[in-house]
Structures are given as structure tokens and as C-alpha cells.
Amino acid sequence: MTIRFENGIVATLGQENRVLWNGSVVSDGEHIAAVGDAAEMRERFPAAEAVDCAGKIVLPGFLCAHHHFYSTMARGMAPPGEPASNFVEILERLWWKLDKALSDEDITVSAQIPLIECIRNGTTTIIDHHASPSMRAGSLDLIENAVRQAGLRASLCYEVSDRNEPGGGIAENERFIKKVGKGDGQIAAMMGLHASFTVSDETAEKCVGIARDAGVGCHIHVAEDAADREDAIAKYSMPTVKRLDKLGLTGEQSIFVHCVHIDDSEMDILAATKTSVVHNPESNMNNAVGVTKLLELLRKGVLVGLGSDGMSSDMLAQMRCAYLLHRLDNRDPRVAFVEAPQLLLRNNADICERQFGLRLGEIAQGRPADLAIIDYRPPTPLSEANFLGHLIFGLVDATVDTTVCKGKILMKGKKVLSLDEERIAARSRELAPRMWKRL
Numbered sequence: 001m002t003i004r005f006e007n008g009i010v011a012t013l014g015q016e017n018r019v020l021w022n023g024s025v026v027s028d029g030e031h032i033a034a035v036g037d038a039a040e041m042r043e044r045f046p047a048a049e050a051v052d053c054a055g056k057i058v059l060p061g062f063l064c065a066h067h068h069f070y071s072t073m074a075r076g077m078a079p080p081g082e083p084a085s086n087f088v089e090i091l092e093r094l095w096w097k098l099d100k101a102l103s104d105e106d107i108t109v110s111a112q113i114p115l116i117e118c119i120r121n122g123t124t125t126i127i128d129h130h131a132s133p134s135m136r137a138g139s140l141d142l143i144e145n146a147v148r149q150a151g152l153r154a155s156l157c158y159e160v161s162d163r164n165e166p167g168g169g170i171a172e173n174e175r176f177i178k179k180v181g182k183g184d185g186q187i188a189a190m191m192g193l194h195a196s197f198t199v200s201d202e203t204a205e206k207c208v209g210i211a212r213d214a215g216v217g218c219h220i221h222v223a224e225d226a227a228d229r230e231d232a233i234a235k236y237s238m239p240t241v242k243r244l245d246k247l248g249l250t251g252e253q254s255i256f257v258h259c260v261h262i263d264d265s266e267m268d269i270l271a272a273t274k275t276s277v278v279h280n281p282e283s284n285m286n287n288a289v290g291v292t293k294l295l296e297l298l299r300k301g302v303l304v305g306l307g308s309d310g311m312s313s314d315m316l317a318q319m320r321c322a323y324l325l326h327r328l329d330n331r332d333p334r335v336a337f338v339e340a341p342q343l344l345l346r347n348n349a350d351i352c353e354r355q356f357g358l359r360l361g362e363i364a365q366g367r368p369a370d371l372a373i374i375d376y377r378p379p380t381p382l383s384e385a386n387f388l389g390h391l392i393f394g395l396v397d398a399t400v401d402t403t404v405c406k407g408k409i410l411m412k413g414k415k416v417l418s419l420d421e422e423r424i425a426a427r428s429r430e431l432a433p434r435m436w437k438r439l
């Protein structure tokens, strides 16, 4: 099926990084066949179905480098007991109770809700991190099914930790990694681990062995809170990144999430091993854990991407949060204007390329047809030269109208087509209170 997405402003991003007024993106099946002037494309592809994008801007679909679909039903929940006063208490009183209470249907619905929100926000690719200790076996299949039904792309893993029993979750990762193999461009697999402070050397070594044999990376939270660093120093006489590097978790395929409490020598390890870091500014602020030294990491050449950590599926909001946070943190209004969009637009594409073997995040001939088409009538001139200003101060608050992934229209005119939004939300409202009672 060939479709012309025409008459809008096209911002290609990627290497060419062009802004075309009255442009057209032509998809043919799962890929982009051509990009150019709308009239010219009508001539070249007269038989294609036309989707009018007048009054809109056509961007590549957004990529989220760290998400937790399973966190959905925490919304509006009152965790039992006293409010958590620190990060470890947040885990113990909220997340480690919630994940244990998830049933198989909860897992499916908990994935469908954020997948709908991804479609609503033009987020077409997600790297997720899942936990459901009472329902481990097959849990990643349930999420895979939800992702395929939604029509999006996702890299999935199960978070291994010793908190319930030694090596809990290894078998589910191993099974899923074997099943998915190198992936089909829509679903990919990683070896998931919770964090340094919840895995023993033995557990971590087992995970690394499986990941190495399969040629996949490890996806793990690293030094999110000072407690993770203190634990590694107390138990192993070295800080977190150093410990994980010694155990073999670092590498080009691996994703170290957060890296808030790391020192200079640990940053050097991340750079030397080409390990990706994913920054989640909203989540770090929500958990009050501290501020990642983003500018230093980038200066050292570490590949830093952007995630939502389950806070939302709106990647432009995460980008602007990063922009604001690092300007304030550095007390310097000259920084983060380039860096915050770079995390989302370029670095997430690099990270996803390592997971999916596809160049996402750009509109160019031959690239996957993944698009976010957003209502936007620029109030000032818009070109390649000032695109970032429009992104940070305009597009971030604009509404996504149409979302396309693998050449399929998943939302059009703000109506989600691939999933029944009303039915799924209603079912989630039935399931959530039952799950809360099991906490």
C-alpha cells in the first residue's frame, strides 16, 4: 500500500535534516519510498492514497529509550502505610508491592494503556523494562502481543533481581531472548536486570553469559539513587559502574539507565565501553534522587538517550524537562538548548539502531515509515536553522493528529485505530482496584 502524506511541513531530521514546506512523504509498505515537494510527489505517485497534512508538521515517530509499561495501574493509587521518605522506601512500599500483585490480564492491560498513549503522543518505538514476579513465565509474550496489536515497535526484557529469590526472572529473559533472536524489526529482546544492589555477582554473571551467547545487551538501572552507589562500595569496595563493568555488563549493546550517582572514572568506563546511558529527568525529579551530570557525560563522548521511566509516553515533554532541568542545575541559560533535543532526536536513534538493527528517527528514502504528524501552524518562520526553537517552545505543546508505524496508520484525526481505547480504559478501571487490594 502506497500513501502520500502531503501538503504539510516535513522535518526530516537525520543526516539530511531538511525542513520542506508543502512537502510530501510517500510510504510504500513498511518503508519510505520518497520525500519531496507535494506537487512533484503527486506526479510521481498518482495512484497512492493521499492523506492531507495541511496545517500540520510531519516528523519521524519519537523513540523512548526506557519505559515501564507495568507501572500503569499505580496512577491514582494510595500505597498502604506511611509515605515513602526516600528512594529505597519508594521501591519497597510502592513498586515491589505493585509488581508482585500483577495478574496476567493486568500485565496485558497495563501495556495496552501506555501503548495507546504512545500512539497519542507519536511515540512509535519503546525500550521497555518489565517486572511481575508472581506472573513471570510468559509475561513478555503478553506484552509482545499487546505491542503487535498496537502496531508499534518495542524492545522487551524482564527485570532480574534476587529480591524475591536468587536469579528471579532469568528464565523468562532467556526464554524470550531465544524466541525473539535478533528480532524482526518490530520486537527485540534484551537481558533485563533490576539494579546492582538487588543482584549478586552470581546472578549478574548468569545474565551476562546468556546475553553474550545471544548477542544482546543488558538493560539495567544504574546508580539511580545514592543507595545503589553506597551498596556497591560497601559490598564490593567499588562504585556501581565499576562493579558492573567488572561483571561484564558494559558494552555497545547495553543500556545503563539513570547514572545519577557516578564519578568521573565511571564516566570514562561508560565512554570506553560505548555503553549507552538513558536519562529520565522527570522520573529523577519525581523520586528526588538527584541530577545526572548530563553535560559532562556528553563531553566525554558517552551516548546518552532519553527515557520516560514510566512517567508518561510523551517524549517531547521529557525533552523539555531535560532542557529546563539542566539549565537550572548548571545555572546557565546557554546550555541544553542543543543537548536536550539531541538526546531525543539523534541519540535515541543511535540506541534503537543497536537494538533493532534499523535506522529510526529520520524521514528519508528507504527508512522505516514511522511518522508523528502534529497540528502545527508556526507563528514565526520555521526552517532547519531554527527548528529546535519551534520544537522546545511550540511543538512540545502541540497535539499529535496522526501516527504511523511500519507504514500503517495507527491514529488518524486523533482517533486511535489499532486498539479500542474506550474498552481498554474501562477494563483497566475494573482491574486496578482489584490489584490494589492485593498489595
Ligand SMILES: [Zn+2]
Pocket (backbone or CB within 6 Å): 066, 067, 068, 129, 221, 257, 309
Ligand atoms: Zn526504570
